[in-house]
Amino acid sequence: MKPENPILHGFQADTDSAGAVRLQAENAEIRKKVQSLTADLRESERSHNSYLQEQREQECIRMGDLEGLLKVFGELETDKVGTVSGDSVRNLKDIAILVIGLSSRSAIRGGVPSEAAFSMCDVFIRQVEARTEWMEIGRLLRNAQTEFCLAVRRYHHRPTDNQTVIRCRELISKRIAWKLTVGELARAMNINPEYLSQLFSRETGLPLSEYISREKARAAAHMLIFSGRSNDDIAASLSFSSQSHLGKVFKKWTGMTPGQYRTLYGERKGARENGGAGEESGSPETGGTGEESAVPKTGEA
Numbered sequence: 001m002k003p004e005n006p007i008l009h010g011f012q013a014d015t016d017s018a019g020a021v022r023l024q025a026e027n028a029e030i031r032k033k034v035q036s037l038t039a040d041l042r043e044s045e046r047s048h049n050s051y052l053q054e055q056r057e058q059e060c061i062r063m064g065d066l067e068g069l070l071k072v073f074g075e076l077e078t079d080k081v082g083t084v085s086g087d088s089v090r091n092l093k094d095i096a097i098l099v100i101g102l103s104s105r106s107a108i109r110g111g112v113p114s115e116a117a118f119s120m121c122d123v124f125i126r127q128v129e130a131r132t133e134w135m136e137i138g139r140l141l142r143n144a145q146t147e148f149c150l151a152v153r154r155y156h157h158r159p160t161d162n163q164t165v166i167r168c169r170e171l172i173s174k175r176i177a178w179k180l181t182v183g184e185l186a187r188a189m190n191i192n193p194e195y196l197s198q199l200f201s202r203e204t205g206l207p208l209s210e211y212i213s214r215e216k217a218r219a220a221a222h223m224l225i226f227s228g229r230s231n232d233d234i235a236a237s238l239s240f241s242s243q244s245h246l247g248k249v250f251k252k253w254t255g256m257t258p259g260q261y262r263t264l265y266g267e268r269k270g271a272r273e274n275g276g277a278g279e280e281s282g283s284p285e286t287g288g289t290g291e292e293s294a295v296p297k298t299g300e301a
Contacts, residue, residue, distance in 0.1 A: 062110040064152035096128045096141040103148045110152035160203045179239035217253035224262040
């Protein structure tokens with residue numbers, strides 16, 4: 001016999017009139033506690049870490065941007081962690097479990113199969129529950145987030161032992177600022193372009209030209225989050241033919257224009273959340289609306 005679902009049972013129990021009254025009373029009490037906590041934080045001039053930092057953290061995981069994720073870790077303030085339990089160890093465990101759950105969903109959005117991400121989530125949460133030291137829990141949490149970020153990279157970079165493909169990926173990473181084409185990569189590696197293109201696609205499941213454009217979009221995303229460089233400057237630094245070209249390629253891989261992405265995740269937004277001036281426009285850049293075809297020309301990034 002299948003065990004009864006306690007969550008569903010609780011919901012069904014509250015659908016009668018008495019249950020509905022009880023639920024309303026509980027929710028009213030919760031609202032009072034939220035108001036009280038908010039007032040206490042305001043009076044003591046304390047606050048949680050900003051929502052923007054959480055967004056950047058989760059976006060770095062989704063993009064497989066390990067360098068960016070480590071940078072966000074350095075921005076977090078340990079004295080701004082929320083309080084959900086009176087016991088400090090239990091409190092950090094609960095927060096770690098919440099963050100690991102969020103990180104698993106970001107990894108899924110980044111391309112990791114859901115069952116793989118859910119399994120990682122289960123294992124890390126069990127490890128959190130087994131820890132008894134505050135510092136151990138903190139290290140495990142960051143390790144879990146790092147592993148989710150690396151998992152996104154692994155699923156984007158299908159494992160291969162082919163040394164030609166490995167060398168090609170490394171060359172693209174080193175020359176990401178160049179105007180890369182299949183032909184130029186083949187010449188640098190002293191390989192026939194058609195052979196390289198077919199080999200890369202067979203080993204990775206992604207055409208080489210598409211891989212190049214995706215890696216350039218990833219590099220642009222990092223700059224949009226962590227630098228104040230203009231979109232024109234980013235386009236030029238990554239050898240896009242124009243800001244419009246950057247906009248097309250970027251929207252193809254992220255679903256957003258560079259301007260929308262920076263408005264949502266960029267560091268400069270943090271000043272606004274804390275009452276700073278200088279609000280940045282969220283308008284899409286010229287030519288970056290993505291209404292034209294977002295597919296780059298063959299062999300062009």
